[in-house]
Amino acid sequence: EIVLTQSPGTLSLSPGDRATLSCRASQSVGSTYLAWYQQKPGQAPRLLIYGASSRATGIPDRFSGSGSGTDFTLTISRLEPEDFAVYYCQQYGGSPQTFGQGTKVEIK
Amino acid sequence: QVTLKESGPALVKPTQTLTLTCTFSGFSLSTSGMRVSWIRQPPGKALEWLARIDWDDDKFYKTSLKTRLTISKDTSKNQVVLTVTNMDPVDTATYYCARIGGCSRTSCYIDYWGQGALVTVSS
Numbered sequence: 632e633i634v635l636t637q638s639p640g641t642l643s644l645s646p647g648d649r650a651t652l653s654c655r656a657s658q659s660v661g662s663t664y665l666a667w668y669q670q671k672p673g674q675a676p677r678l679l680i681y682g683a684s685s686r687a688t689g690i691p692d693r694f695s696g697s698g699s700g701t702d703f704t705l706t707i708s709r710l711e712p713e714d715f716a717v718y719y720c721q722q723y724g725g726s727p728q729t730f731g732q733g734t735k736v737e738i739k
Numbered sequence: 740q741v742t743l744k745e746s747g748p749a750l751v752k753p754t755q756t757l758t759l760t761c762t763f764s765g766f767s768l769s770t771s772g773m774r775v776s777w778i779r780q781p782p783g784k785a786l787e788w789l790a791r792i793d794w795d796d797d798k799f800y801k802t803s804l805k806t807r808l809t810i811s812k813d814t815s816k817n818q819v820v821l822t823v824t825n826m827d828p829v830d831t832a833t834y835y836c837a838r839i840g841g842c843s844r845t846s847c848y849i850d851y852w853g854q855g856a857l858v859t860v861s862s
Binding site for chain 2: 661664666668674675676677678681682687719721722723724725726727728729730731732733
């Protein structure tokens with residue numbers, strides 16, 4: 632199965648900062664078969680991005696996704712207080728779908 | 740409005756069978772293209788996809804757990820059921836049911852998640 636490696640493990644930033652999260656796949660997941668989710672403590676994950684770069688319904692445009700093949704990036708242009716959470720990438724180009732181990736974005 | 744909610748026992752003993760029910764609204768699993776998956780998350784760890792059932796009753800399982808998992812649906816009740824046999828402490832996790840948003844030829848992403856149900860395996 633395809634292994635997703637997210638980096639960094641933890642990102643310490645301040646509100647207003649730009650956040651750049653990386654997701655690297657052990658083999659190509661295709662050009663667009665990658666999703667990003669946000670998870671806050673005690674809550675279910677929430678879909679942010681699918682198709683590598685398409686924002687889900689209701690997701691603010693400060694969230695953007697890019698990449699293809701094996702290297703993908705989630706960018707949060709200016710961090711809001713509610714953005715501090717854990718972010719997971721997930722590939723659905725190979726079987727089974729797999730998730731990365733997560734990147735925690737914490738307040739510096 | 741799409742909602743999903745998991746129900747089932749919070750505590751099971753080793754070797755027992757776990758049965759979880761997902762009750763959903765806002766869509767129908769009899770509609771072409773609709774799919775529901777189960778995913779779990781051990782405490783402090785990453786997410787793991789377990790199984791999926793499609794509108795046409797096609798079923799898919801994580802290969803390493805295939806012998807222990809069964810997924811089924813009751814379209815009239817808007818429910819999906821997951822059973823996991825021979826439970827072990829390593830199966831302790833929050834179990835989520837989720838609606839599929841879209842798929843490649845092989846796998847899918849999720850657009851709506853249930854709140855999750857924590858299941859602890861302990862004697």
